[in-house]
Amino acid sequence: MAASDVVEKVESLREQIRHHNYRYHVLDAPEIPDVEYDRLVRELQALEAKYPELVTPDSPTQRVGAKPIKAFGTIEHRLPMLSLDNAFSEEELRDFHRRVVDRLELEDGGEQLPYAAEPKLDGAAVSLLYVNGALQQGATRGDGTRGEDITHNVRTIDAVPLRLIGSDYPETLEVRGEVFMPKAGFEAYNKRARETGEKTFVNPRNAAAGSLRQLDPQLTAERPLDIYVYSVGVVDGRELPDSHSEVLDQLQEWGLKTCPERGVVNGIDGCLAYYEDVAARRASLSYEIDGVVYKVNSRAEQRELGFVSRAPRWAIAHKFPAQEELTVLKGVEFQVGRTGALTPVARLAPVFVGGVTVSNATLHNMDEVNRKDVRIGDTVIVRRAGDVIPEVVSVIKDRRPKGARKVKLPAKCPVCGSAVVREEGEAVARCTGGLYCSAQRVEALKHFVSRRAMDIDGLGAKLIEQLVSIERIKTPAGIFALEKDELASLERMGEKSAQNLIDAIEKSKDTTLARFLYSLGIREVGEATAASLAAHFGGLDSIMSASEEDLLSVADVGPVVASRIRAFLDESHNREVISRLQDAGVQWQESEPRSAPKDGPLAGKTFVLTGTLAAMTRDEAKDRIQALGGKVIGSVSKKTDYVIFGEKAGSKLSKAQQLGVETLDETQFEALLEHT
Numbered sequence: 316m317a318a319s320d321v322v323e324k325v326e327s328l329r330e331q332i333r334h335h336n337y338r339y340h341v342l343d344a345p346e347i348p349d350v351e352y353d354r355l356v357r358e359l360q361a362l363e364a365k366y367p368e369l370v371t372p373d374s375p376t377q378r379v380g381a382k383p384i385k386a387f388g389t390i391e392h393r394l395p396m397l398s399l400d401n402a403f404s405e406e407e408l409r410d411f412h413r414r415v416v417d418r419l420e421l422e423d424g425g426e427q428l429p430y431a432a433e434p435k436l437d438g439a440a441v442s443l444l445y446v447n448g449a450l451q452q453g454a455t456r457g458d459g460t461r462g463e464d465i466t467h468n469v470r471t472i473d474a475v476p477l478r479l480i481g482s483d484y485p486e487t488l489e490v491r492g493e494v495f496m497p498k499a500g501f502e503a504y505n506k507r508a509r510e511t512g513e514k515t516f517v518n519p520r521n522a523a524a525g526s527l528r529q530l531d532p533q534l535t536a537e538r539p540l541d542i543y544v545y546s547v548g549v550v551d552g553r554e555l556p557d558s559h560s561e562v563l564d565q566l567q568e569w570g571l572k573t574c575p576e577r578g579v580v581n582g583i584d585g586c587l588a589y590y591e592d593v594a595a596r597r598a599s600l601s602y603e604i605d606g607v608v609y610k611v612n613s614r615a616e617q618r619e620l621g622f623v624s625r626a627p628r629w630a631i632a633h634k635f636p637a638q639e640e641l642t643v644l645k646g647v648e649f650q651v652g653r654t655g656a657l658t659p660v661a662r663l664a665p666v667f668v669g670g671v672t673v674s675n676a677t678l679h680n681m682d683e684v685n686r687k688d689v690r691i692g693d694t695v696i697v698r699r700a701g702d703v704i705p706e707v708v709s710v711i712k713d714r715r716p717k718g719a720r721k722v723k724l725p726a727k728c729p730v731c732g733s734a735v736v737r738e739e740g741e742a743v744a745r746c747t748g749g750l751y752c753s754a755q756r757v758e759a760l761k762h763f764v765s766r767r768a769m770d771i772d773g774l775g776a777k778l779i780e781q782l783v784s785i786e787r788i789k790t791p792a793g794i795f796a797l798e799k800d801e802l803a804s805l806e807r808m809g810e811k812s813a814q815n816l817i818d819a820i821e822k823s824k825d826t827t828l829a830r831f832l833y834s835l836g837i838r839e840v841g842e843a844t845a846a847s848l849a850a851h852f853g854g855l856d857s858i859m860s861a862s863e864e865d866l867l868s869v870a871d872v873g874p875v876v877a878s879r880i881r882a883f884l885d886e887s888h889n890r891e892v893i894s895r896l897q898d899a900g901v902q903w904q905e906s907e908p909r910s911a912p913k914d915g916p917l918a919g920k921t922f923v924l925t926g927t928l929a930a931m932t933r934d935e936a937k938d939r940i941q942a943l944g945g946k947v948i949g950s951v952s953k954k955t956d957y958v959i960f961g962e963k964a965g966s967k968l969s970k971a972q973q974l975g976v977e978t979l980d981e982t983q984f985e986a987l988l989e990h991t
């Protein structure tokens with residue numbers, strides 16, 4: 316290639332890569348598959364390796380700088396990085412709005428005053444400085460006047476453009492925003508850290524801040540960080556639009572990522588409705604937030620309002636109730652689950668956190684208790700995020716009283732007195748009582764009747780506990796021997812509910828083999844595995860007599876699962892329960908075994924689904940894959956062909972990325988289905 320051709324090719328590749336970065340990170344609408352993108356990057360890398368003189372700092376290949384730095388430099392913010400005032404209640408928000416209305420002397424009481432609204436992310440505030448379109452500097456907020464120079468680290472964040480798009484950007488453009496670690500990345504990071512014995516992060520905010528404060532940019536590059544920009548600082552050489560929301564639209568056009576949840580609302584009622592809406596969707600957002608921010612949308616009105624001490628008068632953060640609080644650990648009890656797993660549960664001095672009073676929180680397992688060094692009497696941080704079970708996050712060691720007691724795993728099951736064992740390499744200790752243990756019985760029954768298993772409506776946890784405690788039912792088969800009159804005589808049960816329950820039990824008898832297998836509660840056999848087993852063998856008898864080797868030929872079944880299934884089916888009391896269920900009339904349609912892959916364009920391909928899909932339910936997605944001959948399995952391995960991910964995708968997505976399994980978002984998945 317002639318020298319000018321090389322220069323042209325390099326520039327063209329950079330333009331293409333920047334464009335696809337923008338489509339992927341900023342618009343969340345990629346145009347090409349990952350393999351194609353990787354090919355472009357590799358081609359550019361190869362040319363830059365051959366012609367090192369062509370390498371520029373804003374080339375998309377230059378995210379990770381060569382060397383760790385020795386210490387952070389200091390950067391003076393030309394315009395101070397302010398903080399926001401907070402409103403912790405509706406009352407305080409109304410006060411803020413009243414102050415705005417009074418200062419602006421609005422006649423209608425500001426009923427229609429437009430506010431730009433967006434979630435307040437729980438991350439680390441940063442400033443990014445672009446000079447002539449190239450990223451020149453990244454800084455932390457610091458004390459608002461001076462921050463730390465973290466340029467080498469922000470460069471490693473894929474969503475931070477090294478060069479702005481287009482040509483009409485200001486000569487100098489400083490943007491401010493929040494760097495954050497999405498929930499899925501945070502969970503995956505901590506899981507890996509736990510496995511390798513490294514330090515975990517207490518929450519995504521610390522994870523983001525800690526990751527930005529690495530001296531070695533390679534380490535930052537390994538952290539799954541993201542960014543949303545939310546305002547501008549210094550701008551020279553070009554006017555910006557008149558409203559804040561249009562400024563953000565403009566920043567987005569220049570390639571900077573803004574929060575997709577942002578919007579414009581009118582007056583106090585608009586703000587409150589926005590708050591309620593975001594609060595309701597908080598748990599399903601893929602990142603942590605701690606409130607919402609409202610900003611008077613007109614920039615002229617912002618100028619009129621000005622600042623008070625270190626905060627703008629035209630903006631406020633409306634905070635959600637705190638999700639973390641301090642309290643004292645009064646004791647630890649052990650709860651026994653369906654598979655006998657003992658979960659240490661913290662009994663706490665009641666504390667108001669995440670909008671409710673919490674007095675119990677999970678400690679997960681003994682490894683976690685030991686890792687966090689939790690002792691009875693300690694002051695602990697409790698976290699309650701959304702509807703998830705509250706957990707003890709960490710201990711304030713400085714406040715440990717004398718005589719704080721270590722937590723001991725009991726040798727005997729607290730419910731049935733059977734021995735407790737902890738298998739080699741397992742974090743979880745288990746009661747060995749099996750169905751002899753009433754706790755396991757209750758949990759097994761709850762699972763059996765649950766919606767996705769036998770779907771017996773009206774047989775709730777309390778009723779199961781009652782029936783188990785009076786020894787009326789011991790195994791799932793007992794459910795089918797219940798009679799209306801005895802149910803009607805139970806506490807809180809009337810004739811009508813007793814009859815409804817009897818009807819629901821009757822109705823549940825017509826089921827599918829997959830549901831039946833799932834309802835048995837065999838360890839490691841989730842819905843997907845149960846469905847694979849049912850499809851593979853077609854009938855229960857073949858499964859009952861299948862060897863471990865036979866079981867291994869099912870797509871979703873590995874050695875551990877195969878041995879769990881065999882062990883369950885070899886237990887005489889389990890076989891007894893199964894035949895009693897069949898005797899009671901539980902039945903399903905058997906089908907032809909499917910040992911060879913089904914015909915169809917996706918025959919032989921395995922799929923894993925994770926997260927919530929927008930346009931179809933998981934079951935619909937599964938049906939569509941299966942209709943084309945593909946298989947849907949429950950866990951990701953090297954053998955998986957595709958991982959399909961939706962909103963709030965969890966560890967399966969990160970595992971796929973680690974293993975190099977192809978991942979498809981919903982649009983790509985639709986395209987695959989369309990084209991096959």
Ligand code: I6G
Pocket residue numbers: 396397398399433434435436440545546608627630
């Ligand atoms: O700390 C902040 C978080 C979010 C902000 C902020 C924000 O907007 C969504 N906006 C401003 C203007 C400031 N701090 C000063």
